[in-house]
Amino acid sequence: MWQNLIKQILVVVLMTPLLTGCWDRLEIEDRAVVLAIGIDEAKPGDEKETSNATHLLNQESSNKGLIRVTVQIAVPGRIPLGTGGDTGGPADQKPVWVLTSVGNTIEDGLMNLQQQLADRLFYGHLRVIVLSETVAKKGIQNENDFFRRQPQVRRTVWMVVSKGAAADIMNATPQLERVPSLYLLATLEHAREMGKLPNIFLGVFFSASSAKGQEGTVPYLELKKESNIELAGMAYFKNDKMVGTTTALQIGHYMAIKQLNPGGYSILQEMPNSHTNVIFKTTHRKSKITTTIKNGKVFATIRCQVEGDLTEKSDEKVLVTKNNLIQLEEKIKKDAEKGFVKFIQQTQEDGSDIFGFGEFVRATQPAYWNKEIKTKEKWESKYREMNVDVSMHVKIRRIGTKTK
Numbered sequence: 001m002w003q004n005l006i007k008q009i010l011v012v013v014l015m016t017p018l019l020t021g022c023w024d025r026l027e028i029e030d031r032a033v034v035l036a037i038g039i040d041e042a043k044p045g046d047e048k049e050t051s052n053a054t055h056l057l058n059q060e061s062s063n064k065g066l067i068r069v070t071v072q073i074a075v076p077g078r079i080p081l082g083t084g085g086d087t088g089g090p091a092d093q094k095p096v097w098v099l100t101s102v103g104n105t106i107e108d109g110l111m112n113l114q115q116q117l118a119d120r121l122f123y124g125h126l127r128v129i130v131l132s133e134t135v136a137k138k139g140i141q142n143e144n145d146f147f148r149r150q151p152q153v154r155r156t157v158w159m160v161v162s163k164g165a166a167a168d169i170m171n172a173t174p175q176l177e178r179v180p181s182l183y184l185l186a187t188l189e190h191a192r193e194m195g196k197l198p199n200i201f202l203g204v205f206f207s208a209s210s211a212k213g214q215e216g217t218v219p220y221l222e223l224k225k226e227s228n229i230e231l232a233g234m235a236y237f238k239n240d241k242m243v244g245t246t247t248a249l250q251i252g253h254y255m256a257i258k259q260l261n262p263g264g265y266s267i268l269q270e271m272p273n274s275h276t277n278v279i280f281k282t283t284h285r286k287s288k289i290t291t292t293i294k295n296g297k298v299f300a301t302i303r304c305q306v307e308g309d310l311t312e313k314s315d316e317k318v319l320v321t322k323n324n325l326i327q328l329e330e331k332i333k334k335d336a337e338k339g340f341v342k343f344i345q346q347t348q349e350d351g352s353d354i355f356g357f358g359e360f361v362r363a364t365q366p367a368y369w370n371k372e373i374k375t376k377e378k379w380e381s382k383y384r385e386m387n388v389d390v391s392m393h394v395k396i397r398r399i400g401t402k403t404k
Contacts, residue, residue, distance in 0.1 A: 031122040033074040035096060036181035038130040038166030039106065039143060042066035046102045067135065069109035070100040070170040072181050073117075074125070095179050098170055106146045123152040127185045129159040129202070130166040130221075136235060136242035144240060148206065155203025158188050161235035161242060163222040172227040187229050188219060195264025195282075196248075197231060198255055209237065212376045213358020217254075220245050236347065236354045238380065243350040246343070252282065253336075253343045256304050257355055259287035263308060269335075271318060272327035279312040280332055280396065291360045293368050298386045300357050306336070309398040320399050333394045340390045351380045358383065 047066055078095040099116065103109030114121055129147065131140060147153050162169055169184065177183035191197035200217055209216040220235040233246040234254065246254065252265035263282030271278050286305040291298060310320065310328075347354055358379045362369045373379050 030119050032117050032119040033122050033125050034071050035074055035125060035179070036072040036128045036130065036170060036184065037126065038070040038132075038162075038170040039135050040068040040070070040132045040166050041134045041138070042068045042102050065104060066102055067104075067106065067109060068100060068102050068167065069106060069113060070098065070167040071110075071113065071121075072096040072098055072170055074179075096181070100167065105142050123150060124154075126153055126157055128181055128188075129157060130169050130184075131159065131161050131218075132166045133161055133163055133235075133242070135166075136161045136237075139239075139241045141240040144206070144209070147202065153202075155201065155206070157202040158185065158219070159202045159205060160184075160188070160219045160221050161245075163220065163232060168223050169221070169229065172223060172229070174227045174229070184221075184229060187221075187231065191219075191231050191264075195255070195260075195262040197251060198258065198260050200234070208354075208356070209240070211356070211359055212373075213353065213360070213362045213379050214356040215239075215352045215354050217354050234354075236350070236352045238350065238352045239376075243352050244346065250339075250343050253340050254354070256282075256285045256306060256336075257287055257289070257302060257340065259285055261285055263306070266311065267332070267335075269328065269332060271313065271320075272324050272331060274315070274318050274324075276313055276315040276318040278310055278314070278328070280308050280328075281311045282306055282308040283397070284308075289355075289357070289360055291357060291364055293361075293365055296372070298357075298361055298382055300360070300386055300388045302340070302388065302390045303393075304336075304340070304390070305393045305395070307395045307397050310396055325396055325399070329394045329396055333392045336392045336394065337390050340392070341388065344388050344390075348384050348386065351384055353379065353383045357386065357388075 046068060073096060075093075075095055075097055078093050099113060101109050101113035101116065103112050110121060129143075131143070135143075147157075147159075170180070172180050174180060174183040177186065188197065192199055197219060198217075200219070205216040205218055208214045215237050217234045217236045219231060220233045222230045222232045224230055231248060231251075233248050234251055235242050235245050237243065249265060249267070252263070255261075255263070261284055263285055266279050266281040269278055269280055270276065284307040288303045290301045290303075292301075293299070310325075313320070344355070358373075361373070361379075373382060
């Protein structure tokens with residue numbers, strides 16, 4: 001009898017923790033949901049805006065290293081729902097609230113911002129982080145550390161560099177989307193789907209930056225006059241500092257070298273033996289990278305195959321024949337090889353191996369790496385001296401329904 005009583009007591013004791021309910025619940029209305037964060041360099045005089053929330057008594061704040069943090073906070077009940085975008089409120093009410101604060105670090109800036117809000121800042125729905133070019137060039141070690149340690153920030157967040165002020169993008173009002181951060185997110189996601197941008201979200205950037213033989217890249221954006229956002233290229237880093245940018249077409253070069261598909265970039269070429277311009281659009285890429293060591297120097301060989309379609313010609317009377325197609329493929333091949341080599345040399349001058357050649361050396365030549373390289377800093381100097389040979393093969397698969 002006493003054994004059954006003990007069993008019943010144990011069951012009750014074990015079930016008690018399961019009946020406690022949501023003791024730590026936090027209603028969504030009590031959260032300040034951050035959708036986007038912009039980080040700029042503070043201007044002279046901005047130190048007056050700093051709060052004493054994180055500063056000791058009588059501690060003066062210096063303008064050296066101050067940053068301005070701008071956030072987009074979702075307003076409950078105003079985010080468009082469904083296909084009609086009905087929010088249930090007046091149409092002139094903005095779905096996001098843009099706030100800004102100043103701090104010595106990003107944590108300091110956000111804590112100062114928290115002093116202005118009744119609700120707790122929540123980063124679980126953060127989608128985009130915008131860094132101004134000035135901040136990126138000075139170094140983002142503090143920002144990287146904060147977002148790595150913040151458990152609410154997902155690794156699928158997009159981090160981008162803005163050609164101008166990040167606050168301008170935070171305050172942009174695009175016509176195609178009522179929520180600015182969602183429009184910016186759609187710009188990046190659709191570019192990735194169309195083959196115009198590699199999948200370089202925050203987690204990929206962290207992984208590349210942490211590798212000994214590779215550096216990280218992020219999208220490089222420019223805000224236009226009508227609040228539309230142009231994908232101007234990629235910003236690439238050396239350790240935690242931005243050291244250069246690419247053009248939009250060089251994104252295609254990067255994706256070809258890295259064998260990233262689908263192909264989405266088109267080039268304008270002149271048909272051989274004529275004054276007719278044609279458009280060649282890349283549809284598929286294949287690439288093979290090999291590295292060898294000769295006399296203590298690193299040699300890299302890139303074999304790249306690009307397939308695409310002839311989508312347009314400026315003169316309908318000019319015939320597209322097998323002979324001039326072969327000549328056109330050869331012309332595209334030579335121009336592409338020159339463009340690839342020029343792009344790689346540009347990153348070598350900046351000491352930023354965004355292609356991961358160092359990781360190929362580390363994987364295939366471990367004895368050489370462990371003896372001669374060992375560190376990320378040593379590979380940066382070796383990368384500047386590395387010889388690269390690029391060999392292209394271009395194939396035009398389709399020329400449309402008409403040849404004349």
